[in-house]
Amino acid sequence: MIPFAWYLLIAAALFCIGLFGVLTRRSAIGILLGLEFMLNAVNINFLAFWRAGTMQAMSGAVFSVIIFAVAAAEVAVGLAIIISVYRSRRTVVVAEISDLKE
Amino acid sequence: MPLNLLYAVFIFNAIVILGSAICSVTARNLIHAALWMVLSFFSIAILFVFMGIGFFAVIQITIYIGAIAVLILFAIMLTRRSMQEQEDKRLKNVWVALLAVGGVLTVLVMTLRQIPIFGESISTTQVDEMVPALGKALTEPAQYGLLFELASVLLLAALIGAIYLAFDRKKAEGEEK
Amino acid sequence: MTFWTDPINWVLQILENLLASWGLNHVLSIFIINFLTVVIYCTMILVFVFFLIWLERKLIARMQDRLGPNRVGPWGILQSIPDAIKIFTKEYITPVGVDKVIYNLAPIIVVASVLVVWAIIPVAPRWFAADLNVGVLYIIAVGELGILMVMMAGWSSNNKFALLGAFRTSAQLVSYEIPMALAMLVPVFMARSMSLNTIITNQSVWNIVLAPVAFIIYFLCSLAEVGRAPFDLLEAESEIVAGYHIEYSGLKFGMFFVGDFLHAFTISVLGAVLFLGGWRGPGAEQYPLLGFVYMTVKIILVYMLMMVVRGTLPRLRIDQMMDFTWKVMTPLMMGLLVGMIIIDSLIVGLSPWLRTGAFLAFNVIGAVITLWALGKHTMPKPQEFPLEDLNAS
Numbered sequence: 001m002i003p004f005a006w007y008l009l010i011a012a013a014l015f016c017i018g019l020f021g022v023l024t025r026r027s028a029i030g031i032l033l034g035l036e037f038m039l040n041a042v043n044i045n046f047l048a049f050w051r052a053g054t055m056q057a058m059s060g061a062v063f064s065v066i067i068f069a070v071a072a073a074e075v076a077v078g079l080a081i082i083i084s085v086y087r088s089r090r091t092v093v094v095a096e097i098s099d100l101k102e
Numbered sequence: 103m104p105l106n107l108l109y110a111v112f113i114f115n116a117i118v119i120l121g122s123a124i125c126s127v128t129a130r131n132l133i134h135a136a137l138w139m140v141l142s143f144f145s146i147a148i149l150f151v152f153m154g155i156g157f158f159a160v161i162q163i164t165i166y167i168g169a170i171a172v173l174i175l176f177a178i179m180l181t182r183r184s185m186q187e188q189e190d191k192r193l194k195n196v197w198v199a200l201l202a203v204g205g206v207l208t209v210l211v212m213t214l215r216q217i218p219i220f221g222e223s224i225s226t227t228q229v230d231e232m233v234p235a236l237g238k239a240l241t242e243p244a245q246y247g248l249l250f251e252l253a254s255v256l257l258l259a260a261l262i263g264a265i266y267l268a269f270d271r272k273k274a275e276g277e278e279k
Numbered sequence: 280m281t282f283w284t285d286p287i288n289w290v291l292q293i294l295e296n297l298l299a300s301w302g303l304n305h306v307l308s309i310f311i312i313n314f315l316t317v318v319i320y321c322t323m324i325l326v327f328v329f330f331l332i333w334l335e336r337k338l339i340a341r342m343q344d345r346l347g348p349n350r351v352g353p354w355g356i357l358q359s360i361p362d363a364i365k366i367f368t369k370e371y372i373t374p375v376g377v378d379k380v381i382y383n384l385a386p387i388i389v390v391a392s393v394l395v396v397w398a399i400i401p402v403a404p405r406w407f408a409a410d411l412n413v414g415v416l417y418i419i420a421v422g423e424l425g426i427l428m429v430m431m432a433g434w435s436s437n438n439k440f441a442l443l444g445a446f447r448t449s450a451q452l453v454s455y456e457i458p459m460a461l462a463m464l465v466p467v468f469m470a471r472s473m474s475l476n477t478i479i480t481n482q483s484v485w486n487i488v489l490a491p492v493a494f495i496i497y498f499l500c501s502l503a504e505v506g507r508a509p510f511d512l513l514e515a516e517s518e519i520v521a522g523y524h525i526e527y528s529g530l531k532f533g534m535f536f537v538g539d540f541l542h543a544f545t546i547s548v549l550g551a552v553l554f555l556g557g558w559r560g561p562g563a564e565q566y567p568l569l570g571f572v573y574m575t576v577k578i579i580l581v582y583m584l585m586m587v588v589r590g591t592l593p594r595l596r597i598d599q600m601m602d603f604t605w606k607v608m609t610p611l612m613m614g615l616l617v618g619m620i621i622i623d624s625l626i627v628g629l630s631p632w633l634r635t636g637a638f639l640a641f642n643v644i645g646a647v648i649t650l651w652a653l654g655k656h657t658m659p660k661p662q663e664f665p666l667e668d669l670n671a672s
Contacts (some may be wrong), residue, residue, distance in 0.1 A: 002112055002152060004222045005214075010116050010149070012210040014123055016203045021127030023199040029178055033135055036170065037123055040146055051153050051224050062246045065159065065236070068165045069253045073260035075170045079177040080267035086181040086238035087270065088226065093153065104306060111586045133434065137381065140427065168423025172449065175430060179442070230412045233473075 007048035015041035028082045028092045032075065038070045108226070112152055133180045135279040140171045154229050157236070283566055287406045291316075305376055314644035320408070321394055328540050335540075335586055340443070342590040366533035374526050376437040384434035386527065386534035392425035393542045400548055401476050402574055403567035414475040415463050418549065419456065422504070426452045431522035432535075436598050444522030448513045451600060452504060458608040459500035461616055465493040466553040468620065479557035484631065487554040489638045490619065492646050494554045496612055501546040503600070505539065507585060509592040547581035555581070610630075611649055618645065 014037055021034025043064055050060025086092050119142055124140035143166040150159035214220065239245045282289050291312060298308035333348065333356055340347030373382070392418030399414045401407040411417050426449050433445020467473050469489060470481035487494045503510040512524040524535045551557060555577045558570030595603070618641055626637050 001108060001226050002224055004224050005220050006112070006116070007149075007153070007224065008214050008217075008220070009211065010119060012207060013120055015210070016207040017120065017123040017127055019206060020199055020203045020225050023202065024127065024196060027132060029132060029174065029181065030135065032174065033132075033139055033238065036139065036166070036174075037126070037142070040143070040166070044146065044149065047150065047153060047155060047158060048224070049158075051155065051229075052219055052222060055229065058236060058245070060157075061232065061236050062239055062249065063159070065240065066249060066253050068161060069257060072165055072169055073257050075173055076264045077267070079173055080264035083177060083180055084267045092181050097175055107306070133378075133381075135429070156411065157413050157416075160413050160420045163420040164416065164423060167427060168420060172423075172427055172430065172453070175427070175434075176446075179434060228412075233412060 004013040004048065004052045007044060011041045014038075014044070026093050026095060027067065028094050028097075029079070029083075031094065032078055032082075036071065036075070039067060043067050115145055115152070118142075119149065132182075133175065136171060136174050136178060139174075140167055143167050143171065152226055153224060154227055155232060156228055157233050207264050283568070285405050286403075316408070320397065324394065324397060324541065325537065328537050328544065329363070330356075331388065331540055331544055331582070332359050332362075338583070338586050339590045342587070346411055363533070366536070367530055369529040371529045371531065372526075374437055377526070378435040378437075381431050381435040383531070384437065384528075385428045386531045386538070388428040389425050389432070390538040390541070391532050392421050393538055393545055395421055396545050396549075399475055400545075400552060401479060401557060403570040404564055406460065406567055406571070407476065410474060413473050415467050415473045415478075415553075418463070419460050422452075422456065425457075429523055432527070436523070436526035438526055440527045441523050444513060444525070447597060448506070448523055450514065451506075451510065451597075454601060454604045455500045455503035455510075455608075456609055458496050458604060458612045459504060460613040461609070462493045462497035462500065463549075463553060464616060465490045465619065467614070469625075475552055476559075479552060479559060482556040482559055484635050485556040485559075487556065489635060490554075490613070490615075490642055491639070492615055492642045492649075494550070495646075496608055496615075497550060498581075500604075500608065501543075501550060502585065502588065503604070505543045505546060506646050507543060508589040509595045512594055512600065543585060544578075544582060547585060548578050549579045551577040607649070607653065611645070615642070615645055 018034045018037030018039075019040060021037060022031050023034075025034060026032050046060050046064045046067070048065070053060070057063075082092055085097060089097065091097070121137045122142040122145065126135045126142060129135040129138060143162060146166075147159040147162040150162060151158070240250045241247055280289055280292070294312050294315075295308060298311065299305070303311070325576075336358070337347040337355070348358035351361060352355045373379070396410045396418055399411050399417060401410075429452070430445045430449045433443075433448070435442045436442075466478050466482075466486045469486060470478040472478065472481075502508075506513050514524070524532055527535060551574065557577075558574040560570065560573035563570035563573055619638060622637055622641055623634075626634055629637075
């Protein structure tokens with residue numbers, strides 16, 4: 001009933017909004033927020049393509065489940081790193097964590 | 103359900119997804135940004151219900167809102183110097199980012215229109231028989247069983263890594279002394 | 280379809296005919312009927328909480344050798360009404376610096392996350408609002424929404440004690456969610472489906488007989504999920520003033536209060552559905568009202584067990600609570616689940632009596648081994664006072 005194109009457009013727009021968040025935020029956690037939107041957009045895309053096909057091959061749905069798991073794992077490790085950096089430097093602004101820069 | 107009503111509710115849902123995403127990436131206060139993100143995740147779960155895969159809607163709420171959003175909120179609360187947080191964006195940065203994002207969106211939409219099945223429709227009836235088939239696909243060795251095991255190893259590594267990284271060694275040594 | 284064989288659909292049919300005879304559009308009439316059903320359902324549940332609060336106060340009072348409320352109405356049954364009037368008319372004291380939107384939204388969503396669970400609970404054979412094929416997962420998901428809002432309530436109060444209480448509360452709730460989800464997985468595995476209707480129709484032998492350890496773990500985790508004694512450190516007045524709802528007053532606190540009791544009631548309903556066979560009983564299939572009676576008896580049994588435990592046991596410390604869930608309940612539940620799946624694959628095709636016996640034996644052996652292992656881990660003995668010193672002075 002609902003045109004397939006609408007799902008893809010919503011996913012594309014969400015991906016670009018997430019990209020905007022990643023490019024614009026100063027805080028590391030803000031960048032992680034944008035990253036989560038991008039992962040969600042990719043998820044919607046996978047599920048929409050899988051659903052529009054025959055749904056006999058489960059690879060679309062399986063990939064989506066693995067994306068859920070990997071996103072959770074990545075957020076956990078990323079936030080652990082951010083908290084660790086905050087403990088030693090008292091800042092999470094990515095522009096100030098620039099020791100490796102010349 | 104008549105088609106116009108269905109379209110109207112779907113478009114409202116899409117507006118909530120994109121609107122709360124925009125509010126999330128432009129909010130000054132990080133906690134407000136995280137809560138707008140929670141609203142966006144919830145609307146994406148409703149989008150999955152529209153697609154007919156209610157199982158993924160519930161998984162989305164459990165994992166994204168129940169685990170990831172809670173983690174992010176905990177991290178925001180633990181890494182702030184005061185209860186108020188200001189987020190300053192430099193104006194030049196915003197125009198460059200908007201330009202880049204606009205370019206990416208244009209390329210994406212132009213590519214998507216080339217797909218042959220772009221014009222089709224997805225029915226909104228729930229696909230209940232998908233859940234046992236997904237379970238079989240994830241656990242049978244012939245299909246994706248190895249991928250499932252690898253994902254669990256990845257989660258174990260993330261668990262151990264997060265605990266080790268966030269462990270406050272100085273406080274623990276201070277208590278021992 | 281008479282009233283006795285199918286009460287809810289009979290009433291809905293009459294309503295539909297009535298609205299159609301008034302000339303309303305079909306879609307609009309269905310929408311109005313569903314909306315009316317939701318409103319009546321929620322109101323009835325929330326009003327039923329008044330009765331539950333009275334029941335709890337009377338029972339705890341008798342256990343503590345006193346009378347409980349006995350002035351307002353016969354046996355004090357109307358006591359909750361003046362309490363409700365008091366809560367409604369109290370002043371809203373909003374502290375300075377709170378985040379107004381989150382502060383006001385949190386109690387609403389906490390109560391909502393409990394009420395939406397009632398949408399899938401089958402109260403009687405053909406008496407349920409929705410039959411989700413992922414019912415058990417839906418319950419877990421909605422519970423997590425409540426946990427998120429508890430944390431937001433604590434943070435938005437602009438109060439360090441509220442924040443600390445919210446941290447502790449969410450840590451406890453998330454930690455106890457894991458053994459509870461695994462314990463809820465045992466009935467799902469027995470019925471090969473996550474739908475609550477299928478779980479009930481599959482319980483020719485009640486799940487509590489097949490897996491008593493799973494029921495015990497579910498019960499203990501549900502005590503912790505609701506924040507009842509002995510796990511009520513989160514809102515104990517001597518510990519942390521009032522936990523995450525320090526800064527709430529008036530009806531907002533009333534919503535947390537009602538939500539707390541409603542959560543306890545809903546979790547005992549789920550315990551009855553998953554482990555005690557729901558509405559199953561002689562003659563329940565044909566006459567749903569009989570099924571409703573059986574269900575009510577089972578719910579009151581589980582809820583009274585909760586109240587008795589509340590009135591008896593002292594409070595646990597936060598580190599004791601965390602140790603208990605991570606070191607005892609989660610490994611036990613994982614081992615139990617894996618063991619039951621292995622046994623189920625070994626005894627395929629045997630008679631139902633042998634299957635029941637095998638599961639029950641495995642559970643009893645697991646419980647004995649766990650209790651033996653726990654007994655070896657003794658607490659350090661408290662220092663013994665030599666009695667001569669006391670008598671000398």
